[in-house]
Amino acid sequence: MIKEVVNNDFSEVLAARTAVVDFKAVWCGPCKMMHPVLEKVSDLLADKAEFFAADIDDNDELVAELADSGVLMIQAVPTLAVFKDGKCVASTVGFVPQPQLEAWLSENL
């Protein structure tokens, strides 16, 4: 299951022990492809991390805040980021096929 980040509210992500956030946009083709893959992976890894999606246009203040504070700079979508105890520990840009995504998450979760 993927929870949607709305109203620039990142508190659930920051409070999670381990969170995976998919920064996406409605106009982005690769993001549309990424979403169903991430849905499957979120079910497989539900016991390891909480999964979130954040539309960068709807959450533009959040995106600016993450960049200004040096936490995470989003310059392309989709950007997938792993947060542990509120800190961004890994990120990757662009579509990732399921096997490679599972491998990347197993290294970073």
Next chain:
Amino acid sequence: MERYDIAVIGTGPAGVSAAITSKVRNKSVILFGSKDLSAKLAKAHTILNYPGFPEAPGAEIGAAFSRHLDAMGIEITEDKINAVYSMGDYFALQGGENAMYEAKAVIIASGVVAGKPLPGEEELLGRGVSYCATCDAALYRGKSAAVCGFSPKEEHEASFLAEIADKVYYIPVYRKDEPAPVFSEENIEVLNVKPLGIEKREGRKVALRTDAGELVTDGVFILRDSVAPGQLVPGLEVEGAHIKVARDMSTNIAGCFACGDITGTPYQYVKAAGEGNVAALSAVSYIDKSK
């Protein structure tokens, strides 16, 4: 949306051969490329070792390829595929203007990418460097960008970007016989400089190093004729400029095959055509097993 059995990317000898064999094996096929087939083949002065064509100019072999495709009812779809997404049991192919296609198997026969990436280009991809203006333009609202266009075809991408960005610097990296770019948009400035590399700068900026100094903007777009294989198919295993393949032309992604120059040397037309045949037969076998 129609889901084809096999999508073939590239209309050189490898792609043409792969499409023909796919059709012979009664699979639905969509072939992406140019109606002129292959610029490299068209320009080949004399080919000495293509069976059946002693001392043939490349154009003669190309014309025969076209007749063969016509005779088999294989059409060429003139759309540049920017990305191929492995969705598990099928592939989604993204064309220009965000057109989408679907196929059960994909054969990459797009030829070897000429030219090395600029220093810093790959390291900063997605972090200030982009290969697709129509994909990432929305991120540049109110910002500035440099566009390195490697052919006049890329000028419309710069125009599209200029609708959203405040300022676009267009750097034509053209051959000498290609016409200089002319834009009607006031916020596009053409710079006749040679790009040398890309570096990160403070405050989410990137610097394009050129032979005439440094150009600092919010992003750099590198628009080439062909997309590097690792960018074309996210997750694909590559070795330098080539796609890593097994003897059956399979790649590390199930259902994705590659053939021709893109799999490595020797860059020979007859080797490419042979590999196209193997790739198609392997794709047919993959589809039949997946049923």
